[in-house]
Amino acid sequence: MRKILVRLTLVLLVLSVVASAQKRSITEKDLFDFTWVADPQISPDGSMVAFVRVTVNAKKDGYDTSIWAVPAAGNEEPHRITSGNRDGSPRWSPDGKFLAFVRLTEKDGKPDAPQLFMLSMAGGDSWQFTSLIKGAGGPVWSPDGKWIAFGSGTSPEDLAKQDKKTPSEHDSDVRVIARAVYRSNGSGYIDYTHPQHIWIISAPRTPEDKAAPKQITSGQFSEGDFNWSKDGSTVYFTSERVAEPYYELQPTTIYSVAATGGEPARITSFDVSTGSLSLSPDGKRFAFVGSP
Numbered sequence: 001m002r003k004i005l006v007r008l009t010l011v012l013l014v015l016s017v018v019a020s021a022q023k024r025s026i027t028e029k030d031l032f033d034f035t036w037v038a039d040p041q042i043s044p045d046g047s048m049v050a051f052v053r054v055t056v057n058a059k060k061d062g063y064d065t066s067i068w069a070v071p072a073a074g075n076e077e078p079h080r081i082t083s084g085n086r087d088g089s090p091r092w093s094p095d096g097k098f099l100a101f102v103r104l105t106e107k108d109g110k111p112d113a114p115q116l117f118m119l120s121m122a123g124g125d126s127w128q129f130t131s132l133i134k135g136a137g138g139p140v141w142s143p144d145g146k147w148i149a150f151g152s153g154t155s156p157e158d159l160a161k162q163d164k165k166t167p168s169e170h171d172s173d174v175r176v177i178a179r180a181v182y183r184s185n186g187s188g189y190i191d192y193t194h195p196q197h198i199w200i201i202s203a204p205r206t207p208e209d210k211a212a213p214k215q216i217t218s219g220q221f222s223e224g225d226f227n228w229s230k231d232g233s234t235v236y237f238t239s240e241r242v243a244e245p246y247y248e249l250q251p252t253t254i255y256s257v258a259a260t261g262g263e264p265a266r267i268t269s270f271d272v273s274t275g276s277l278s279l280s281p282d283g284k285r286f287a288f289v290g291s292p
Contacts, residue, residue, distance in 0.1 A: 032056045038065075039089065043096045047072055050081070050090040050099060057085075067101055082119060082126060086111075089138065093203065094145040097121055100203070102137050103128070116150060118204055127207040133158045134194055136213075138224075141203065142232045147259070148203050149226045149235055153194035156215075181246050195222040198235060200259060216261040223255075225277035227286075233259055236267070236286075238277060249273070254286065 036054035043050070050069045057064045064085045070078035086104035093100070099121060104114040113135030119126040130136040134153040141148055175189060183189055197218060202211035216235070217223055220243075227236040234256050242250060253269040254277070274288040 032058045041090050041092055042072065043092050044094055045096055048096075050092065051078075052088050052090065053078075053080075067099070082117075084117075086114075087117075091139050091141060093141055094143060098203070098205070100139040100141065100148055101126075102139065116148070116201075120205075127204075129204045129209075129211070130201065130213060132199075132213065133162045136199070138226065140226045140228060142228050142259075143230055144232055146203055147200050147232070149198055149200050149228065149259075150213075151196040151224070151226070152199050152213075152215075153191065153196050154199075154215075155194060158194075179244060181244075195220060196224065198223055198226060198237060198257065200235075214261070216259065217257055217264060225275070225288075227277060227279045228259075229256075229279070230283040235259055236277070236279065237264075238274065239264075252288075252290075 034056060038052040038054055040049050040051040042048075048069050049072055050067060052065050053068050055064050056062075065088050066080055066084065067082040067087045067090045068078045069081050070076065081099070082101065082103075084103045084105070087101055089102040091100045092098075097120065099119045101117055101119065102114050103117045103126075105112050113133065114137055115128050115132070116130040116136045116139055117126045117128050130150070130152075132152050132154040134155075136150045136152045138151045139148050140150065179190075179192060181190065197215055199213045199215050201213040202209075204211065217237075221239050221241050223237040223239045225236075225238045228234070229236065235258075236254060236256050238252055238254055240250050241253070249271075250273070251269045251271045252274040254267040255264040256267055257264040272290040272292050274290045276289045278287045279285075280287065
């Protein structure tokens with residue numbers, strides 16, 4: 001009996017040592033093995049979910065992102081649907097036949113300006129349909145699927161310079177800092193001389209469809225949270241019309257602008273900081289995430 005107890009004690013001691021060896025505190029290196037799922041988008045018919053898969057790129061001290069899809073029923077494994085390493089913001093067309101997204105490519109080994117790409121869900125490779133010097137992002141389909149609104153910091157002066165620029169020319173890297181907040185974590189220096197404005201472009205159905213984007217807002221302040229009206233005639237947006245808004249709590253102000261362009265109209269303002277503005281199905285109310 002004593003021998004059995006000794007053997008049992010030794011077995012328990014070995015199991016305890018093995019278990020303790022398997023347990024350890026988390027370290028910063030474990031971050032390299034993490035995988036995230038972000039920005040899930042349900043297809044119009046509810047059958048599929050497109051999402052962004054995020055992994056760590058240790059060599060470049062950043063993140064790789066790709067777009068994947070999975071049946072909403074969960075009866076199949078997720079599969080990758082875009083080939084880029086910096087793809088994001090997947091947005092379904094109203095008929096579910098296309099997926100617009102943002103891709104960040106590299107030029108001369110450095111990140112280039114992000115541009116809009118289109119993917120046909122029927123198959124084939126995706127294709128680029130914007131080439132703005134300051135990039136494009138945040139695609140939003142019009143209700144009829146004919147247009148896409150997006151944001152860009154490109155100005156008319158940039159377009160004129162792009163047309164005239166010779167290969168030997170280069171932009172100056174001198175920065176004049178005149179504001180208290182001048183950098184953003186992850187994105188670097190904030191360029192206040194190129195505010196994000198609203199542009200629209202005809203939604204391409206094939207790589208051969210070529211269309212020129214049109215800027216429909218302007219001025220010294222950026223716009224965000226784009227929403228189309230239900231009839232597609234208007235684009236709603238939020239904007240802080242203050243030069244340095246970080247010195248005090250700012251209200252949220254919602255504006256509207258005709259899809260053809262023109263002077264924006266102020267709709268309403270309230271003392272809550274908001275994000276993810278969304279128009280209700282009847283087009284009469286806005287939902288949002290807020291911080292009183």
